[in-house]
Amino acid sequence: MLQHFHILTLTHRNAKLKEIGELVAAFEGGTGLQDHLTRLRDAGIVKEVFYASTCNRILLLFTTDRRVDDSFRQSLLPHSEPGLAKLRHFNGLNALRHLYEVAGSIDSLVVGERQILGQLRESQEMCRKWGLIGDDLRIITNRAVLAAKDIYANTRIGEKSVSIVSLSMQELQRHAPSRRARILLVGAGQTNVLVAKFLRKQGYTHVTVANRTLARAQQLAAGFADGTGLQLDQLDSYTGGFDVLFVCTAAAEATISPERFRQLLGSEEATQKIVVDLGVPADVDEATVRMFPFTYIAIEHLRSLAAENMEFRHREVDLAHEIVDRHLKETEMVYQTRLIERAMSEVPSRIKEIRHTAVTKIFRKELEDLDPETRELMDRMMLYMEKRCIGIPMQAAREAVVR
Missing domain, CATH: 3.30.460.30 (Glutamyl-tRNA reductase, N-terminal domain)
Incomplete structure (x- = not known):
């Protein structure tokens, strides 16, 4: 079938x-x-x-x-x-x-x-x-x-996100930074493009983007009401401060060294800062993590969460297969019913043809001998029987499929 x-x-x-x-x-x-x-x-x-x-x-x-x-x-x-x-x-x-x-x-x-x-x-x-x-x-x-x-x-x-960027935003929200927080994005690649999308959705407006290509940084920053684009080397003289730092570059070496981090801090304390490192390899130098007491969200931690969540999703697959099996059985029934409907689609016209032949050929003379009232009654009876005969095989076929 x-x-x-x-x-x-x-x-x-x-x-x-x-x-x-x-x-x-x-x-x-x-x-x-x-x-x-x-x-x-x-x-x-x-x-x-x-x-x-x-x-x-x-x-x-x-x-x-x-x-x-x-x-x-x-x-x-x-x-x-x-x-x-x-x-x-x-x-x-x-x-x-x-x-x-x-x-x-x-x-x-x-x-x-x-x-x-x-x-x-x-x-x-x-x-x-x-x-x-x-x-x-x-x-x-x-x-x-x-x-x-x-x-x-x-x-x-x-359920349970397996996207690194999505998980990073969930981890960020656990620390509840204000919507007025100063966000600093280092890097303007695809990962930080997704980060920027999440930030806009969450209502953040004060975003500075630093990238090797200034035009790319400015393009990404333009999506925010209070956005600024910088070249990466301008970070060494940056005095705008930050509350949350997202960093993800294609650099082979760490982008955020202790010296650069100290410059970014300015006169502010590190204890209230959140740093999200999405770089592979890590964009935040290990020495920076050891020297400064900021909240550090590392990609390895996010990957671990993603693996746990993926394992959770895989445990749901068995139940999903059961649902698929049920729908396959229903599909077989629905399709079989449709095949019968197609096969029976000519039944109404065939019955009409039989009725027409009976009236105009086989019983034509007998019907002509009837008075108008009797003939009208015969017409109504045949029309009623025609409609009933059309429905009977269709209903019987559907019931056979269900059984």
Whole structure:
């Protein structure tokens, strides 16, 4: 019943991110993804198709009566790509299970990552607008969304952050710095970009950014009402003070030496300061940590918290699998019902044809001999029986599926 459903996928589990990126580029490049997927459908390679890609996954869900082998894989792209041979194949109920596990973030690089469901829904809407999703994939993709929502609602798989930046902000809030606190960001790379996003969300406005490239520092600082951008070497003469210091650079050596930290402190005491070090290797010199009594939030501590939280999420996976199993059974019933509805869709027109033939041909002379009132009564009786006859087989079929 479900054997014409297939998934071909390349993920972080069986390929390097570079290989996934190359395959995504092959599908989405050239004449564009829509034209490419439409070609697959129009050529009869697939009947319906759903495409989704993320930074660590490419997934094709499709229906076809063809054999999905190496030759089929090669037909997906106009030119041979090395990644095609690595595509994992799931068929029938296993394909649906994989889709539900992806939607519910069980199969994610980061278990419990809710973002994947949003990405799948965007892909679903995109393929629907392009006319690539028909009745079959509409049912399956909608059921995948329901299964994922059930997982998030009835497990704790998405609880307890595993993001280093998010955890650093949680640790910071434990010390309850004022929203008027002076924040100093050293470094303007991707990590501190995320830090800045959290700071804006929390309502901090007094932020100074120091970076090797002044333009980059000023760009990041511009997102705050009272933001200032500096070049990194200006820290040695910086007198603006700070309450919270975030530091994350790409430097091979520690950026915050005892001398630089003393300059940043000025005449203020270290005891009230909070330092969040997100650098790898550490951006705060060990000697600085020993010499000054500030509150130190180190990346190793945050990594330990992330590992504990990830272990917590993994313990929820068994319960998530039970939810997936239940939804798969429901999907089989829903799909079987839909197949019956399709098969029975001609019943009303066939019954109408029988009634029309009976009135206009088989019993035409007998009906013509009836008086108008009797004939009207006969018409009402046949119309009533027609409606009742249409409903009986439909109801019986649904009850058979439930049983």
